Amino acid sequence: MGLTGAQIDAIKGHWFTNIKGHLQAAGDSIFIKYLITYPGDIAFFDKFSTVPIYALRSNAAYKAQTLTVISYLDKVIQGLGSDAGALMKAKVPSHEAMGITTKHFGQLLKLVGVVFQEQFGACPETVAAWGVAAGVLVAAMK
Numbered sequence: 001m002g003l004t005g006a007q008i009d010a011i012k013g014h015w016f017t018n019i020k021g022h023l024q025a026a027g028d029s030i031f032i033k034y035l036i037t038y039p040g041d042i043a044f045f046d047k048f049s050t051v052p053i054y055a056l057r058s059n060a061a062y063k064a065q066t067l068t069v070i071s072y073l074d075k076v077i078q079g080l081g082s083d084a085g086a087l088m089k090a091k092v093p094s095h096e097a098m099g100i101t102t103k104h105f106g107q108l109l110k111l112v113g114v115v116f117q118e119q120f121g122a123c124p125e126t127v128a129a130w131g132v133a134a135g136v137l138v139a140a141m142k
């Protein structure tokens with residue numbers, strides 16, 4: 001993978017300290033950021049496509065979806081340096097069937113570092129490492 005050992009350590013260290021115990025909150029925040037940035041994409045989510053953004057954090061279907069994604073990302077993060085790319089690639093078929101492409105995955109992954117900086121105590125090195133990881137993971141999905 002195109003991440004240095006120091007970048008992998010920064011991402012894993014921050015995740016273990018600041019995210020692992022708050023998976024639901026982190027998942028909720030990442031998708032709120034995503035849907036504010038790309039509002040039309042809420043149409044992909046049949047189970048909460050009509051729910052206004054301000055109400056999503058208390059919507060059970062939204063919370064289930066974000067927990068599913070962040071729990072998967074938890075495995076991906078543990079796999080940085082080994083099978084992280086393969087784990088991301090494994091999600092391509094199910095998403096392509098819904099019209100969701102690597103473009104969408106890239107959009108989401110690029111926002112993760114931003115959210116971690118704004119709300120989950122990430123230092124500049126971790127944010128920068130996430131910027132690289134987003135590109136590396138998307139490249140591995142192609």
Ligand code: HEM
Binds near residue numbers: 047108
């Ligand atoms: C890091 C990026 C992402 C990960 C790890 C991820 C992971 C998952 C997982 C594990 C599921 C459950 C079904 C399955 O295993 O395929 C799922 C479902 C889904 N994902 Fe993603 N996803 C990501 C990004 C996205 C993006 C960017 C979108 C849309 C813009 C999206 C839309 C959906 C939808 C619509 C479903 C089905 C929800 C339902 O059950 O109604 N995902 N995703």
